[in-house]
Amino acid sequence: MKLVILDRDGTLNHDSDEYIKSPEEWQALPGALEAVGRLNHAGYHVILATNQSGLGRGLIDVASLNAIHKRMMKQLAAVGGRIDAIFYCPHTPEDTCTCRKPLPGLLEQVADRFGVDIKGVPFVGDSLRDMQAAVAAGCAPHLVLTGNSESLRGSGLPPTFPAGTHMHLDLNAFVDALLKKTVDLAV
Known part of the structure; x- marks a missing residue:
């Protein structure tokens, strides 16, 4: 199974220090939805793995989160894209769960649910x-210079990031690189 796992806020949509709490606040980043569509058309299943501590903080409820994702899915469908599954951590940092990133729990849930080895999965x-x-989790780390990392544009990867982290201007640039690599491997 060809698989790509994405973070949501700051990767697929604009992030907010105030949290995304309603469908109206969810705004896709330029070209991000089309990038997901390109992945789908190239045979990739796309999964979201996202921290949503607004749930644990009482700022949003599950019905609102589902409404946000419904809006996202509708906008994706309009450009020929889809997300195959959404995994989210509802906990705050103080909850000491195993699913909140930077821990690998959400990604391990993806592997378990789909019965796949995610070693090397982007x-x-x-x-x-x-x-x-x-x-x-053994995945290949790909950093997009949007959201939290937008300030890194024009500079190198800080030494605090894991070795082997690949940098891309945005989700479209990641898809360009992935599909070029796929084509190169097929030649």
């Missing part, structure tokens, strides 16, 4: 904790 995110979770 995990795309916009933060250090995303890259740490990717490495801890």
Whole structure:
């Protein structure tokens, strides 16, 4: 199974220090939905793995989170894309769960649910904790310079990031690189 795992906030959509709490607040990053569609058309299953501590903080309820994801799915469908599954951690950092990134629990849930080995599967995110979770789960870490990492544009990867982290301007640039690599491997 061809699989790509994505973070949500800051990778697929604009992030907010105030949390995304309603469908109206969910705004896709330019070109991100089309990038997911390109992955789907190339035969990839796309999974979201996202921390949603707004649930644990009482800022949002599951019905609102589902409404946000319904809006996201509708917008994806309009450009020929889809997300095959959404995994989220509802906990706050103080909850000491195993599913909150930078721990690998969400990614391990993906492996268990789909019955696949996720070693080497691309995990795309916009933060250090995303890259740490990717490495801890054995995924290939891909950092997009959007959201939390937008300030890194024009500079190199900070030494705090795991070795082997690949940098891309945005989700479209990641898809360009992945599909080029796939084509190169097929030649």
